[in-house]
Amino acid sequence: MAKKPELDDYRVPYFDGKKIKPFDLASIDTASKPFSSGAKDADRERLSELSTALDGLQEKLHAQRAHRILLILQGMDTSGKDGTVRGVFRDVDPLGLRVVPFKAPSETEAAHDFLWRVHSQVPAAGEFAIFNRSQYEDVLVPRVLQQIDSQGWQRRYRQIRDFEAMLAENGTTIVKCFLHISKDEQKVRLQARIDNPEKHWKFDPSDLDARKLWDDYRLAYEDALGATSTDIAPWYVIPADSKTHRNVMVAELMVRILQGLKLEYPPAKESLKGIKVE
Amino acid sequence: MAKKPELDDYRVPYFDGKKIKPFDLASIDTASKPFSSGAKDADRERLSELSTALDGLQEKLHAQRAHRILLILQGMDTSGKDGTVRGVFRDVDPLGLRVVPFKAPSETEAAHDFLWRVHSQVPAAGEFAIFNRSQYEDVLVPRVLQQIDSQGWQRRYRQIRDFEAMLAENGTTIVKCFLHISKDEQKVRLQARIDNPEKHWKFDPSDLDARKLWDDYRLAYEDALGATSTDIAPWYVIPADSKTHRNVMVAELMVRILQGLKLEYPPAKESLKGIKVE
Numbered sequence: 001m002a003k004k005p006e007l008d009d010y011r012v013p014y015f016d017g018k019k020i021k022p023f024d025l026a027s028i029d030t031a032s033k034p035f036s037s038g039a040k041d042a043d044r045e046r047l048s049e050l051s052t053a054l055d056g057l058q059e060k061l062h063a064q065r066a067h068r069i070l071l072i073l074q075g076m077d078t079s080g081k082d083g084t085v086r087g088v089f090r091d092v093d094p095l096g097l098r099v100v101p102f103k104a105p106s107e108t109e110a111a112h113d114f115l116w117r118v119h120s121q122v123p124a125a126g127e128f129a130i131f132n133r134s135q136y137e138d139v140l141v142p143r144v145l146q147q148i149d150s151q152g153w154q155r156r157y158r159q160i161r162d163f164e165a166m167l168a169e170n171g172t173t174i175v176k177c178f179l180h181i182s183k184d185e186q187k188v189r190l191q192a193r194i195d196n197p198e199k200h201w202k203f204d205p206s207d208l209d210a211r212k213l214w215d216d217y218r219l220a221y222e223d224a225l226g227a228t229s230t231d232i233a234p235w236y237v238i239p240a241d242s243k244t245h246r247n248v249m250v251a252e253l254m255v256r257i258l259q260g261l262k263l264e265y266p267p268a269k270e271s272l273k274g275i276k277v278e
Numbered sequence: 279m280a281k282k283p284e285l286d287d288y289r290v291p292y293f294d295g296k297k298i299k300p301f302d303l304a305s306i307d308t309a310s311k312p313f314s315s316g317a318k319d320a321d322r323e324r325l326s327e328l329s330t331a332l333d334g335l336q337e338k339l340h341a342q343r344a345h346r347i348l349l350i351l352q353g354m355d356t357s358g359k360d361g362t363v364r365g366v367f368r369d370v371d372p373l374g375l376r377v378v379p380f381k382a383p384s385e386t387e388a389a390h391d392f393l394w395r396v397h398s399q400v401p402a403a404g405e406f407a408i409f410n411r412s413q414y415e416d417v418l419v420p421r422v423l424q425q426i427d428s429q430g431w432q433r434r435y436r437q438i439r440d441f442e443a444m445l446a447e448n449g450t451t452i453v454k455c456f457l458h459i460s461k462d463e464q465k466v467r468l469q470a471r472i473d474n475p476e477k478h479w480k481f482d483p484s485d486l487d488a489r490k491l492w493d494d495y496r497l498a499y500e501d502a503l504g505a506t507s508t509d510i511a512p513w514y515v516i517p518a519d520s521k522t523h524r525n526v527m528v529a530e531l532m533v534r535i536l537q538g539l540k541l542e543y544p545p546a547k548e549s550l551k552g553i554k555v556e
Contacts (some may be wrong), residue, residue, distance in 0.1 A: 063479040086371050093364050095410070099373050104490045132373070190555045197546030201341040208555070268475030277486070 005034035014230035050251035065126035075179030087247035168232035283312035290507035319525035328529035343404035353457030365525035
């Protein structure tokens with residue numbers, strides 16, 4: 001009997017502090033569905049259970065105000081970052097989530113160090129923040145566009161590791177997901193946006209330019225994943241050609257991580273015992 | 279046959295630019311359910327339809343990037359501001375909503391004018407922001423606690439009107455809801471928090487102090503509603519003893535307002551016609 005898949009099988013090995021070992025993305029099949037039951041209906045049912053569980057965990061997180069949660073979503077264009085937010089967190093109280101999209105830096109943002117705009121958005125005590133793209137754009141894009149050299153991006157890897165360590169030491173739980181799709185799947189999804197006039201607003205012609213650089217982005221990702229997966233901020237690679245599978249797997253991961261925090265409602269206040277409101 | 283209730287019947291008359299006419303909150307029964315079908319199941323069904331409609335409208339809002347929506351929720355403690363966000367917007371994409379809670383001002387916030395922290399959070403083009411409490415706290419709390427005098431709060435009313443006019447002139451649609459509960463209903467809700475140890479974290483002993491000042495807060499609200507309901511930023515009074523009714527009414531209001539904006543997907547891009555992704 002095949003071994004049941006474990007989330008940790010999809011975790012990028014931790015950087016050893018010495019030599020960067022790029023993560024081989026080909027080692028994980030984008031079309032595989034390790035966390036699927038095999039039946040779409042059952043998967044949707046499971047997703048619904050997990051989303052409800054996340055809602056309960058988020059309420060405790062908020063009530064306790066001890067932990068801070070940061071989920072970082074990265075992936076090629078059309079890999080499903082928006083869809084993951086919607087699918088996984090649909091039952092979570094909108095009050096309890098802060099979704100932060102990072103676009104191309106504004107003039108003011110670009111005039112600062114690359115972590116400046118990111119730092120201002122990290123979660124506070126009791127908060128659950130999701131970064132839709134993140135500081136990682138700044139080691140991927142400038143590298144592929146040849147605006148920084150190897151020394152430059154390796155310095156940024158270190159700066160990111162140090163920054164994330166500081167956040168973790170101050171009570172932030174960091175989880176990073178790479179949504180892993182194939183080049184063929186991207187083709188289908190981009191074509192669908194082009195063929196549906198109502199989706200044109202989602203389509204940025206520069207996505208086609210980025211697609212031409214697919215192999216360069218893939219290499220940049222493999223390097224970045226290997227250089228920045230750490231025990232306090234691990235990367236997980238999510239097979240994401242199937243949207244349902246992607247959502248189930250991210251939901252399983254987040255439920256496990258939140259359950260691991262032993263979130264609890266703060267103790268009842270003895271001082272409230274017996275009080276009658278007038 | 280009784281006249282069918284209209285949302286506009288619950289709109290606070292506009293300030294005439296001369297004399298403030300306090301709004302008589304006793305004129306609207308907190309326990310009434312003008313937008314209820316009379317059956318809770320049917321109301322819940324209706325709420326689900328409205329929330330789904332809001333989701334579709336929000337997507338167009340986001341795609342079009344022309345309008346900015348600002349919903350302000352105010353009300354006494356336990357009036358259901360959090361519950362409204364969750365109930366009304368449960369089917370809206372978490373990416374499409376930004377919920378901003380305003381607590382007691384921090385030291386830095388208090389060191390600025392009272393609109394400073396609010397201005398930094400207003401919605402951008404295509405955004406839907408919900409303020410859970412707002413600039414109105416700063417004409418209510420300091421007044422009731424006698425930290426400002428009549429001249430002071432009247433100046434703030436004017437400053438708020440000018441500020442909201444500026445936002446509206448720059449493309450922001452502002453809707454303000456006062457969640458209207460009775461003093462008895464608050465008693466029930468506060469007592470429930472006290473009696474359930476898992477809810478103690480929601481209970482702030484200062485809520486009991488505020489409750490003692492119920493009549494003062496009510497007067498302050500009546501005055502503020504009358505002074506700041508304008509055609510570009512109207513106040514609506516939502517009978518809110520029934521949570522289901524409250525949610526249905528706020529949802530009806532938001533759907534009507536968003537439908538009134540004639541939101542449309544941006545025109546299809548001719549330049550994309552016939553493009554085949556390689």
